[in-house]
Amino acid sequence: MEQVSFTGFMNEVIEELRREGRYSTAHIYKYALYAVTGFVGGGEIFFGALTRHWLKRFECHIEGLQRSYNTISTYVRVLRAVYNRAVDRELIRGEFRLFAGMKTGVYTERKLAVTAGQMKQLLKTDHCKEFPAAVSKSQDFLALMLLLQGMPFVDLAHLRKCDLNGDLLVCHRRKTGTELCVKVVPEAMRLIERYRNTDPSSPYLLDILDAGQEDESAFYGYCERLRELNRNLSLLPALCGMKGLKVSSYTARHTWATLAKYCQVPEEIISEGLGHSSLEVTRTYLKSFEGNELAKANRIIIDYIYLGRKNLWRMA
Incomplete structure (x- = not known):
């Protein structure tokens, strides 16, 4: 069989992903390709070179660069x-279980959630006037993500003006497309008003993303905002007298979920509140919950953090 270029095909796949608007996935594939070409010192690689022995050597090479388990796993996947895409397109025959025994899982290397007391301290505004303006803004976004049922920053940044009707926010998760419905509490509404986008030409609810950017430039614009947020959040603990604590854009989401479980909110409610996709049977089961059940769960968590009042979940 004629030799087929692995690197050439991978570049084709990256371009396909870009055309489909899957810029985040294309970005990851590009860096995986950099890792592979770096391993062989540049040049073209053919599918015939991808043996189990070659792949294990590649894995060891990445480990030698002191990359994390999750980075190695991402490249291997x-x-x-x-x-597999090349096999499906009948470009190559393929070898059974070629990637067996390699790192392909996901490892949680550190705790992403904080306690209710720690979150309350992080969100205190007593001394925020002394903070750099960028850190104060990131502190507000951390609070807003928490108040909106642990909403991820990617969904927060892409909220549109039409998503908010009164105190009801209805949008779709960027990652899964799952519908997310949030009853906006007064504390969250005040922050929304503070950062509401006043540009009539912009579709975005909040002043985070630039309206003029489109397609791939919009993706990289979002990545820059995310880097800024995480950079500022990394400074927040020390400014709040909590040295050693790690805070990032994931903190609000994981803390909301962890505290909800601690307050004995049913896992089905937590799943729906986070907008997780799930098995069809579970999705059917979740339809029985009304929006006020989610609002009740959110209120329990907010009161626990801000008021120190731990109310356990009680079914009506």
């Missing part, structure tokens, strides 16, 4: 996905 990308190579596997590209390989």
Whole structure:
């Protein structure tokens, strides 16, 4: 069989992903390709070179660069996905279980949630006037993500003006497309008004993303906002007298979920509140919950953090 270029095909896949608007995935594939070409010192790689021995050497090479388990796993999963796509298109015959025994899982290396007391301290505004303006803004976004049922920053940044009707916010998760419905509490509404986008030409609810950017430039614009947020949030604990605590854009989401479980909110309610996709049977079961059940769960968590009042979940 004629030799097929792995690197050439992988570049084709990256371009396909870009055309489909899947810029985040294309970004990950591009860095996986950099890792592979860096391993061989540049040049073209053919599918015939991808043996189990070669792949294990590649894995050891990335480990030698002191990359995290999750980074190594991501690169391996990308190579596997590209390989399987080539098999599906009948470009190569494929080898059974070629990637068996390699790192392909996800490892949680550190705790992403904080306690109710720690979150309350992080969100205190007593001394925020002494903070750099960028850190104060990031502190507000951390609070807003928490108040909106642990909404991820990607969803917060992409909220549109039409998503908010009165105190009801209805949008779709960027990651899964799952509908997310949030009853906006007064504390959250005050922050929304503070950062509401006043540009009539912008579709965005909040003043985070630039309206003029489109397609791939919009993706990289979002990535820059995310980097800024995480950079500022990393400074927040020390400014709040909590040195050693790690805070990032994930903190609000994981804290909301963890505290909800601690307050004995049913896992089905937590799942719906976070907008997680789930098995069809579970989705059918979740339809029985009304919006006020989610609002009740959110209120329990907010009161626990801000008032120190731990109210356990009680079914009506």
